[in-house]
Amino acid sequence: MQSHNHLAMQYKTDPPRLQAATDWPATREEGLQRLSDFVDRAGSHYAAERNYDFGPEQRTNVSVLSPYIRHRLISEAEVAAEVIAAHGLSASEKFIQEVCWRTYWKGWLESRPAIWDRYVQDVVHLKNADAQNDLMQQVRVACAGETGIACFDAWARELVETGYLHNHARMWFASIWIFTLKLPWQLGADFFMTHLLDGDPASNTLSWRWMCGLHTRGKTYLARSSNISEFTRGRFPQTERLAPFAEALTDDGQLENAQPVKPRKKLPSGDVVLLVTDEDLNPETLTFDDARVRSVVMLSGLEHGVTYAPRVTRFKSAARLDARARGARQFWCTFENLDCSDRHAAERLVQLANGLPFVCAEIPVGPTRAAFEPMLDVLNAQGLAVHFVRRDWDDAFWPHASNGFFQLKSKIPSVLQRLGISG
Ligand SMILES: Cc1cc2nc3c(=O)[nH]c(=O)nc-3n(C[C@H](O)[C@H](O)[C@H](O)COP(=O)(O)OP(=O)(O)OC[C@H]3O[C@@H](n4cnc5c(N)ncnc54)[C@H](O)[C@@H]3O)c2cc1C
Structure with a gap:
């Protein structure tokens, strides 16, 4: 190493x-x-x-x-x-x-992809079913930081203004969202995914599920005024109205049957086209076995089931540019950018392959994979394989x-x- x-x-x-x-x-x-x-x-x-x-x-x-x-x-x-x-x-x-x-x-x-699919469906359902009613109005008030609970309102604004929250604030915020305001956890997780610069389908969705007792069954997290005061060093000395207890939610037992993660495979030898996604913007430290990178395609617009705030989109775009510049120094080959939200993107990728197989750092469960899968089907139908590179750490x-x-x-x-x- x-x-x-x-x-x-x-x-x-x-x-x-x-x-x-x-x-x-x-x-x-x-x-x-x-x-x-x-x-x-x-x-x-x-x-x-x-x-x-x-x-x-x-x-x-x-x-x-x-x-x-x-x-x-x-x-x-x-x-x-x-x-x-x-x-x-x-x-x-x-x-x-x-x-x-x-x-x-x-x-x-990774071993329970259905949890992500179900979360995305729940968000869509809640937003559509409740678009006009009281629930979505309460969600808007919470996200605008207008609940009257000073610490919660400050964190809602901090998240939108900075793209970050401290871990403890994320816990208090989620607890108040779920147990005090009694809002659906999925819409809180969606608010986080929209605004966090580190918004991550696994850490975010599963932390929210953990908060409401869906991960470690029955174990919940209750935000308390004394704890908030102590660990914010008195910035929020007294918080009224907090729920006195946090009763675990119960849900979706069937979804939790784990599928074993597929073993890592050896890459093909010979020339390949490297695909780079926002999931791994460090192409120069990937290992390619005996494969030789002949060209690189930087993929953007792979976003299924999430809407990112402009600050997050800007962070991702700038990070992609940085990865491209580093990659260009490493690989000395042609680089293309491809916006995958374009409806002709899959056909364009077929052209860019020029008959060569693709390699790509593994795309974990989440919005990027969900958006890439339909393109993968098109590539496979054209006889073009995509070989995923799993890093040693994950493996x-x-x-x-x-x-x-x-x-x-x-x-x-x-x-x-x-x-x-x-x-
Ligand atoms: C409701 C909720 C939602 C969250 N959503 C996300 C998310 O979308 N993306 C995300 O990256 N983290 C998420 N976290 C985890 C954690 O809050 C952040 O990773 C951490 O606050 C990032 O700040 P840091 O880099 O200063 O962390 P540090 O305390 O410096 O920790 C170092 C690194 O360890 C990892 N880490 C630390 N704590 C956690 C944790 N609890 N879970 C997973 N990784 C951790 C991160 O990579 C972090 O950069 C969430 C936590 C909660 C309670």
Whole structure:
């Protein structure tokens, strides 16, 4: 596993920046810079301070790396390697476990794709069925930050204005949405997906389900005034009107039967066309076995079942441009951009293949895969195969993600060792 210590060293001489969650340049360099700024605080400082939400202007106690990791501008493996090199696994255990929560959610959803499909259907149904009535009016009030619950209203506005919320704020917000305002969790998850720069189908949908007792059956999360006051350092000293208890929702048991994740396959040898999606904007660190990349197609517009806010769309576009520039330095071949929302996109892709097979970093369950699948059918019908590249990190962890997080957590040391990431 290649270390990125040299990049970290380059920045080590500068004082750490006050990490604010209001400015998000969408480049790999920025992700590496943030990692470098944060790495010294990823050990005991993180374990002690991570639950505090000091407000958008002060995010020194968390890494604010999620938009970068979510789009794989930087990878989980790079982050883990850097942090473990600085602290060792034992002192950075808490941080590494948090990184692995993302992996766990992704692996868990991968084996239960029906959960995503059902969520998308529920959102459409709720919005259509209730377009004119009271429920959608209440949702609009909540999303505008006009409920009269000061902390909740502040987080609703912060999310829209910055594209980010602290983890604890996400928990309090979701709890108040579900148990105090009694709104459907799916519409809260949709509000998050629209505005979060790190909006992720697995982490988001499954965290919302976890909040209402649908993940660990019966286990819910209740936001309490004293907890909010303590962990916002008194920014919200007293919150009235909060639900006194959080009764678990019950639903959809049939959907949860896990399908084993398909094993990783070897890539074909010879010339291939590389497809790059927003799910993995780090094409230069993919491994291609004996395949040779002859051209690259940057895909945009793969968005089924979500509507992104302009800020999120801008982040994704800028990140794609950055990936293209890095890829161009690596591959020395022709690059094309393809907007997949164009109805002729699949035919255009057939032309761009020029008879060669495609390779593509694996597209996990979610809006990108759902939008790509119909194109895949067209390509397959033309005899064109798409070979998916799964990263070592996912391949090593996902087999441990089919049940509870604690199963995966117990495997972290051995899996990291197998990946060559150890302190
Ligand atoms: C209701 C709800 C919805 C959420 N939706 C998303 C989402 O759409 N996308 C998303 O990336 N995260 C989501 N999270 C998880 C978590 O809140 C964010 O990953 C975290 O706040 C990002 O900030 P950070 O990078 O400063 O995290 P840090 O605390 O610095 O953690 C480091 C990294 O670990 C990962 N991580 C940390 N906590 C979690 C977690 N609970 N679940 C999964 N990964 C985690 C992230 O990659 C993060 O960048 C959600 C949590 C809740 C409760």
